[in-house]
Amino acid sequence: MVNAFDFTPLLRPDVPPAAARFAGFPKYNFVGGHNDPASTPIEALRAAADAVLKREGRDLATYGLASGPQGYLPLREFLVRKLKAHAGIACTSDEILITSGSLQGLDLVNALLLSPGDTVLIEADCYSGSISRLQRAGASIVGVPLDHDGMRMDALAAILADLKRGGVRPKYLYSIPTIQNPNGSVLSLERRRQLLRLAEDYGVPVFEDECYADLVFDGNRPPALFALGRERGWDGVIHIGSFSKSIAPALRVGYVVAPWSVIARLLALKQDAGSGALEQMVLAEFCESHFDTHVAALNVALKHKADALIAALAEHFGTAAEFQIPSGGIFLWVTLPGEVDTTRLAMLAAEAGIVINPGEEWSVAGVAASRRLRLCFANPTEVVIREGVAALAAVCQREFGVPARIGNVVG
Amino acid sequence: MVNAFDFTPLLRPDVPPAAARFAGFPKYNFVGGHNDPASTPIEALRAAADAVLKREGRDLATYGLASGPQGYLPLREFLVRKLKAHAGIACTSDEILITSGSLQGLDLVNALLLSPGDTVLIEADCYSGSISRLQRAGASIVGVPLDHDGMRMDALAAILADLKRGGVRPKYLYSIPTIQNPNGSVLSLERRRQLLRLAEDYGVPVFEDECYADLVFDGNRPPALFALGRERGWDGVIHIGSFSKSIAPALRVGYVVAPWSVIARLLALKQDAGSGALEQMVLAEFCESHFDTHVAALNVALKHKADALIAALAEHFGTAAEFQIPSGGIFLWVTLPGEVDTTRLAMLAAEAGIVINPGEEWSVAGVAASRRLRLCFANPTEVVIREGVAALAAVCQREFGVPARIGNVVG
Incomplete structure (x- = not known):
C-alpha cells in the first residue's frame, strides 16, 4: 500500500494547474x-538517417557533435544558403543558433529581454503560444490591428507615437509577417519597409517569427524583415524559423538568426547541453538534397x-x-x-x-x-x-x- | 554598411554574460x-532508424507522434521494463515523462518546487549543473558531507534536525546515489533505507538523479531510492535518468519518473511541444533489442x-x-x-x-x-x-x- 506523498504544500505558489491525461x-x-x-518524406528521411549515421555516428559520443553549442554546423550551413535563397537573408553560420523548435527561440528571446511590466507589441490576432508566453513573463501586451495585408502600419505608427508620449519604449515588436498566425496574411513589401522605418525611428527591435514562411503556396515569399533591415543598414531584427511546418512537427528543430552579440547572449541562457543531434543530422542530410x-x-x-x-x-x-x-x-x-x-x-x-x-x-x-x-x-x-x-x-x-x-x- | 543595433539597454537586468565563441x-x-x-553502436542505430522510420515515419506529421505530451509510448514502455529490471522500480508508463535530456528534468522539477530563499539539501560535492541551477533559482543550498559510500547519514540526520529546530522544511533532498557525480560512490543499500526513513520522518521529498546508474562496471546496481520508497509505502521520490551516458550524449533524451500527480504538474510546465521524436523513436527501437x-x-x-x-x-x-x-x-x-x-x-x-x-x-x-x-x-x-x-x-x-x-x- 503506497501512501501518496502530498507535494501540494511544497509547490511554487504560482505554478499552473495540473495537466489532464492525454x-x-x-x-x-x-x-x-x-x-x-x-x-x-519517409523514404528520403530513411536514406538521410542511414547515410549520416554511417558517416558521422561516432560523433554522437560528444555533446553538440563536433559543432559546439550553436548546433550541428552542416545544418547551420544549409540554413545560411536556404535563408539567402528563400528570404534574402545575408548571414553567417555564427549568426545562427539551432533551437529545440522555434518555441525555444521564443523562450530564449523572452528570457533575454523581458522583465515583468515591459511593453511588447504584437499583431492583435496572434499565435496563442506567443501570447501565453508574454503573459507568463508579465509583459504588458499591446495589440496592433491587422488586415488582409498583415499588420496595419497606420495603427503601428499611432501606437508607437502614443507610447513614446507616455515615456514607454517597447522591448520589441513581435510579428509573424509571412502567413500570419492566425489570419494567414502576408505582409506586403511596402509595409515591411514601413515597419522597419518605424522600428528604427523608435529604437524598437523587431522579433520576426517566420515559422510558416516556407508554406506560401505559390512560392512567392517576400524578403524577411531581417534581410530588409540589414539591407537598409539597420541590424535590429531577431529572426526565428522552424523545420516543424516544412518537414515534420514532431522533429523539434528551429533556429534563431541574429547578430552574434545577441546569439552570444542567447547561448549563455541555453543551458540544455544542445538540441537533439539525431534530428539535426538527419535534417541537414535530408534538406541538402530534398528541401525544395x-x-x-x-x-x-x-x-x-x-x-x-x-x-x-x-x-x-x-x-x-x-x-x-x-x-x-x-x-x-x-x-x-x-x-x-x-x-x-x-x-x-x-x-x-x-x-x-x-x-x-x-x-x-x-x-x-x-x-x-x-x-x-x-x-x-x-x-x-x-x-x-x-x-x-x-x-x-x-x-x-x-x-x-x-x-x-x-x- | 550595417550598424550594430545596441540591444544592451533592453536586456533583462540579471542576464548572464555573453558566451564565448566555440x-x-x-x-x-x-x-x-x-x-x-x-x-x-552505429550499425544498430542505423538499423533502428531505418526500421522505425519505415514503420512509423508518417507519425512525424503529428506533434508528440501518437503518444501525447509525455513522450513516445514505446520508449516509456521500454523504460517501465528496464527500470523494473535494473533499478527495482515499479511504475506505469503514465508515471514517466520523457524530457530533452535529464537537464530538462532538473529544470522542470526546480520550476515546480522552488521559489527564491527555499532550502535544498544536496551532496556537498555535486554536479556543477545542479549547483548552478539551484543558485539561479535563488535556493539556499545546504551541502551534506559524503564519503566513499555516498552521502553520510549521520550528517544528514544532524542537518535535518538542525533545520527543523530552525523552522525550515527543505523543498527537497537531491542525491545522485549511484555513481555519485563527482565522487563516483554508490550509496549502500543500508544508507538508502536510512535516507528514506529520514526523508519520511522530516517530510522532505527526495529528488533522485540516476543519470549515471547504468554505468556500474560490474552491473551491480542497487535498487533506486524511488523503488525502495514505494516498497516501504512512501511515495515521496522523484527520479530522473537519461540515455546520454548509456547510449550517446548528443541524443537529448532523459526522463522523469514520479507519481502521476507530479507528472501532471510537470506537464503543465513543459511548454516545448514535446521532445525530439526521431531521437525517441530510434532509441526505443534500439533499446528494445540492444540496450543490455x-x-x-x-x-x-x-x-x-x-x-x-x-x-x-x-x-x-x-x-x-x-x-x-x-x-x-x-x-x-x-x-x-x-x-x-x-x-x-x-x-x-x-x-x-x-x-x-x-x-x-x-x-x-x-x-x-x-x-x-x-x-x-x-x-x-x-x-x-x-x-x-x-x-x-x-x-x-x-x-x-x-x-x-x-x-x-x-x-
Missing part, C-alpha cells in the same frame, strides 16, 4: 500545427486541403463563414456572425469530437475575437475535413441558429 | 559528459579507460593524487596535496590545452574542494589520457611543486 486525438482535429501525414522539392510537393497537398476546407465551409456555413482565401499555411481564420460565441462553440463542439481554436485564445482584441475561430486543415483527410465541418455546422446551428440553413441537410 | 575541443579534454566514440548488450560492452570499454587514467595518475603524480577506485561512470574525483589550488591549476592547464574541472565548481564545501579536481576519461583515447595526465603533472609541478618528482622524467 486521451488521444479527437475524431475531428482542427487544432495544432500538425501536418499532412501522407506528405512525410519536398516543400513544393507539400504545398500542393496543403493547397488541396485548404480548398477542401473552403468548399466544406461554403457548403455547410454558406455566407455565415467569412475568411480570407489563404496564401499558404495550414489554417483558416474564420469569422462567424456576431451572435456566435466561439469559446462556447468550441466547448460544445469538443463534446461532439470536434476540436477548434476559439478566437479569444488567438487574439488580444478582446470581444472582437469572440466570433472568430481558427481551423487547421493540414492533418485531417479531405473526408474528415468535410464531415467535421458538417458536424461543426450542426452544433453551431443548434446552439446559435448559425448557419440559418445547413447546406447538406436542407439542400 | 573554438573546438581542447587537445586534452578531461571535462564534459562525453562518451567513448568507438563504443557508439550495448551497456555491458560500453562498461568494459569505460573500465579500460578508467584503468588507463588510474595508471597514468600513478605514474605521473604518484602518491600526490588520491582517489577512490571508481565502481563505474566516466570520471575520477582526485584530491591533491593542500598546496595545490585546482582553480588556478585549471586556468594554467587550459593554456597548455588540458581542460579539467576544478573542485570548487563541483562542490559547495568551499575551500575544502580547492585541492580537488574531476577528470573525465570516457572520451579521450588511452594515449591521449596518458599524454594529458603527463602534461597536467608538468603544469602542476611547475606551479605548485606537486608532484615532487615527475615519474616519466625522473624515473
